[in-house]
Structure formats: C-alpha cells, structure tokens
Amino acid sequence: RIFLAYAAHNSFTVFQMDVKTAFLHGTLKEDVYVCQPEGFINADHPSHVYELKKALYGLKQAPRAWYDELSMFLLQNHFFKGTIDLTLFIRRFDNDILVAKPTEKHLKEVKRIFLYLRGTVNMGLWYTKDSSFELNGFLDADYAGCKDTFKSTSGGAQFLGEKLVSWSSKKQDCTA
Numbered sequence: 001r002i003f004l005a006y007a008a009h010n011s012f013t014v015f016q017m018d019v020k021t022a023f024l025h026g027t028l029k030e031d032v033y034v035c036q037p038e039g040f041i042n043a044d045h046p047s048h049v050y051e052l053k054k055a056l057y058g059l060k061q062a063p064r065a066w067y068d069e070l071s072m073f074l075l076q077n078h079f080f081k082g083t084i085d086l087t088l089f090i091r092r093f094d095n096d097i098l099v100a101k102p103t104e105k106h107l108k109e110v111k112r113i114f115l116y117l118r119g120t121v122n123m124g125l126w127y128t129k130d131s132s133f134e135l136n137g138f139l140d141a142d143y144a145g146c147k148d149t150f151k152s153t154s155g156g157a158q159f160l161g162e163k164l165v166s167w168s169s170k171k172q173d174c175t176a
Contacts, residue, residue: 001165002135002158005127019070026055026065125163132161141172150175 007014019025032052042048055062067087074089075081082088141154155169 001125001127002160005131005160005163005165006133008127009129009131009133011129022066022070023055023057023059023062026062026067026069028052028055028061028065029068030061032059032061125165127160127163127165131163135160144175146171 004014006012033049034052034056035049036042036046052059055065071081071089074091077091079089079091082090135158137156137158139154139156141152143152144150145153151174152172153169154172156167157164158166
C-alpha cells in the first residue's frame with residue numbers, strides 16, 4: 001500500500017502481473033540431472049537419469065533461471081533496472097491509450113468496466129496526489145489481556161499522511 005500511495009503521490013502508472021508458469025520458462029546455465037520420477041520409470045532402463053533442459057518448480061536454480069529470462073526480456077523492451085533494487089524494472093510511457101484493432105467486443109467490455117467503476121467509486125482506500133506524504137506509526141499492547149493464557153495482544157497502524165496504509169493485530173506468543 002505504501003508503494004501504491006507513493007505512485008499516486010507522484011502520478012506514476014502502476015502495472016501488476018502474475019506469471020503462473022514462470023519457473024517452467026527459465027533456461028538452466030549448468031547441467032542438472034534428475035532421477036526418473038515415480039510413475040514414469042522406463043522399464044527397459046530403470047537406473048537411467050534425465051538431464052534437465054529447462055528449470056522445474058522446486059529446483060534450487062529455478063528462481064535465478066526465471067529472473068535471467070525475465071530480465072533479458074524486460075531490458076530488450078526498453079525497461080531499465082532500478083538503481084537501489086536491481087530486481088525492480090521501470091519503464092516510462094508518454095503515450096495515452098494504446099489499442100490495436102479494437103472491436104465491438106472491446107467496446108462492450110470497456111463499457112462494462114466503466115459501469116462497475118461508477119458503482120464502486122466511493123469504495124476503498126484513496127491515495128491522492130495532493131495528500132501529505134508523512135509516515136506515522138502507532139503501536140499498543142494490552143498487558144496480559146487474555147484472562148485464560150495471560151498473553152498480551154498487540155496492534156499497530158501506519159498512516160501515510162491521513163491515509164491508513166498498514167495495520168495489524170496479533171496475540172503474542174509468550175505470556176506477559
């Protein structure tokens with residue numbers, strides 16, 4: 001939420017994506033061999049092993065292979081790496097709306113989205129450009145508030161200006 005508030009404060013455009021098969025696309029830079037998995041053992045050669053050509057989910061090298069693949073793609077598409085966090089990629093667009101070959105179906109979907117937005121315009125947390133950008137945090141705990149276990153409950157809230165960006169409440173693990 002702090003990132004979104006910062007983006008709103010500076011009029012940045014934010015995109016989000018999720019690649020469900022991310023680890024299956026990374027190319028391995030070293031030789032990795034695996035045993036034959038249960039149910040797929042070759043009856044003629046039960047002791048053979050396989051050489052992996054691509055990363056598999058759960059493989060130690062998979063996150064790095066995916067990062068290398070994604071990084072190369074983003075850099076080729078005019079993104080640049082952040083100066084502080086090299087895993088953050090940034091690209092600035094000066095264009096407004098870009099649509100390729102819009103159809104009647106696209107127009108219908110856009111109208112549906114606008115109807116939804118009109119009905120939910122007053123819902124949610126608002127982080128506007130003109131709001132204050134001062135971060136304040138508040139914490140509190142009740143001392144041994146639970147009469148059965150004598151454990152305390154602590155809670156906190158963090159505000160960016162007047163806007164709530166983070167909150168928590170938790171029963172502590174140890175007794176007071």
